[in-house]
Amino acid sequence: MTQAICCGECSWPVPAELWNWDGNREEGAHCPGCRAPLDVSVFPAISRARAGPLPQALEAESEASCFYHTESRAVAPCDQCGRFLCGLCDIEMDGKHFCPACFNRSAHVETRRTLYDSIALALATFPLALFWPAIFGAPAALYVVIRRWNAPLSIVPRTRVRFYLAALFALAELAGAGFLIWAFVRVPRLGPS
Amino acid sequence: MAKSIYRRLTRRRRALFGYSQLWAAPDHLLLVQSSRFVENYQRFAFADVQAIVVTERRDRLVAQISIALAAILWSAAALAMQGWFGRGFFLITGALAVAAVAVDILRGPRCRCHLYTAVSRELLAPVDRVRTAKRFLAEIRPAVEAAQGRLEQAPVETPFTPAGAPPEIPAAHGYLPELVFVLFLIDAALLLASLRFPRSPVAGALPTTFFAEIVLVIVALLRAGRESRRVIYAVIAAALVCIGWDGFHLGRSLIALSLESARRPHPEALMTAWEPLAHGEAIFAVAWRIAAGTVGLVMAYLSRIA
Numbered sequence A: 001m002t003q004a005i006c007c008g009e010c011s012w013p014v015p016a017e018l019w020n021w022d023g024n025r026e027e028g029a030h031c032p033g034c035r036a037p038l039d040v041s042v043f044p045a046i047s048r049a050r051a052g053p054l055p056q057a058l059e060a061e062s063e064a065s066c067f068y069h070t071e072s073r074a075v076a077p078c079d080q081c082g083r084f085l086c087g088l089c090d091i092e093m094d095g096k097h098f099c100p101a102c103f104n105r106s107a108h109v110e111t112r113r114t115l116y117d118s119i120a121l122a123l124a125t126f127p128l129a130l131f132w133p134a135i136f137g138a139p140a141a142l143y144v145v146i147r148r149w150n151a152p153l154s155i156v157p158r159t160r161v162r163f164y165l166a167a168l169f170a171l172a173e174l175a176g177a178g179f180l181i182w183a184f185v186r187v188p189r190l191g192p193s
Numbered sequence B: 001m002a003k004s005i006y007r008r009l010t011r012r013r014r015a016l017f018g019y020s021q022l023w024a025a026p027d028h029l030l031l032v033q034s035s036r037f038v039e040n041y042q043r044f045a046f047a048d049v050q051a052i053v054v055t056e057r058r059d060r061l062v063a064q065i066s067i068a069l070a071a072i073l074w075s076a077a078a079l080a081m082q083g084w085f086g087r088g089f090f091l092i093t094g095a096l097a098v099a100a101v102a103v104d105i106l107r108g109p110r111c112r113c114h115l116y117t118a119v120s121r122e123l124l125a126p127v128d129r130v131r132t133a134k135r136f137l138a139e140i141r142p143a144v145e146a147a148q149g150r151l152e153q154a155p156v157e158t159p160f161t162p163a164g165a166p167p168e169i170p171a172a173h174g175y176l177p178e179l180v181f182v183l184f185l186i187d188a189a190l191l192l193a194s195l196r197f198p199r200s201p202v203a204g205a206l207p208t209t210f211f212a213e214i215v216l217v218i219v220a221l222l223r224a225g226r227e228s229r230r231v232i233y234a235v236i237a238a239a240l241v242c243i244g245w246d247g248f249h250l251g252r253s254l255i256a257l258s259l260e261s262a263r264r265p266h267p268e269a270l271m272t273a274w275e276p277l278a279h280g281e282a283i284f285a286v287a288w289r290i291a292a293g294t295v296g297l298v299m300a301y302l303s304r305i306a
Helices: A100-106 A117-128 A134-147 A161-186 B061-080 B082-105 B130-148 B176-196 B202-223 B231-264 B268-272 B281-306
Strands: A036-043 A089-092 A096-098 A111-114 B012-017 B018-024 B027-033 B038-045 B050-057 B111-114 B121-123
Touching: A036 A134, A036 B130, A089 A100, A096 A100, A096 B061, A117 B121, A134 A161, A161 B121, B018 B130, B050 B130, B061 B082, B111 B130, B176 B202, B176 B231, B176 B281, B202 B268, B231 B281
Parallel strands: none
Antiparallel strands: A036 B050, A089 A096, A111 B038, B012 B018, B018 B027, B027 B038, B050 B111, B111 B121
16 A cells, blocks of 8 residues: 655645646645645555565575575565675666675665865864863864865855855964964063152 | 756755755766754665655744734833943844744745655655745656656556545643743732832842743744633733833833942942832733633633533
């Protein structure tokens, strides 16, 4: 059975008559549960079977068996390592067949990235709010900028402007700190001598 | 720099510690969830998208107008200020709050957007306005249909859909309105006591109880949508206007006190002689509190026994 398409407000299942409701009709589609206006776009994948092909048992000893399930009949070899695979282990992608191990090795789908440019900018700016911690934040920001300059940024379009800003702020803070130290050391103390 | 395959679909939906955003690639949808320093990615292949459901949410015009009125009253406090700093503070913060409400109203009705695949039902947080949802669907629907084709008729084996509307669930009435009305009566008693015994420390408690009143009234009005006792909430809304009036005079009195105490070498005597509200204003504050508290409690009682 296909999964139920539910209202986003009350989770009441939306009947099939309201799927792909024609927008030209006078009255829009409404949830039968909470009467909230709905726009339900359903696509042919809704009728696709959820489960893949089940593995078949070996019928004769001469039949090739799956490398991972020795009692299941092999249906395809892995295009990477050549191991025989049953219907359960066979992963088909772009017309090629992979075993789970090879699929894991070859698949390079990033699900997470660290944004070093944002870290550098935070190190350069946040400590400045408390003034003195900037003495430690600025060198740390410069370190991150230099060390991670070539690290990949986000996978969506993003410029290096945060790196530039972080370096600029950090250098300005270091220059300011240097000037303050110089002023304390060099300028003679005022007052009665 | 290599050209990215991603095209921006929505603006960033910002939260306190990050944002989320939707991007489109030639064959999939990318949901980016950022916590400022780390981005997490979720991909939905166009070939796997089963459905996209956009549900319009209940409007909150009453709450928006209440907040705007409160912000205008806040800005009006600038009139009672003497110095430029005080005036500027009240004007700027009030204007910012009004602007925030105006932007919220101009962005249009809110919605929730869910994307269905065979194994998941994902809330697309960046699609939070009906206008954004329309733009999003106009871009995504052709891409999904290019990958899958059009659904000409619903599948023979349709999911379970119960016939008719679900049974009405009676909303349970909370006791917050009753609490607010009791607080009105307590404040009326405190005000009367401060009028009768001007040297007593009762007046010092009034700013605190006024603040509690404001918070409880706003919370009660925000929760009003869940209840059916409309008349009770109309009384509370009217009380909010009166609170604004009292707050205006109380603020003016406090500012005058602080300015006077700054001038005097020994402000302690001034503090003990302080009257938060002038006689006429105090009588008005007592009268409306007694009226609202009594009427509200009687109506709440009647609605419970009905």
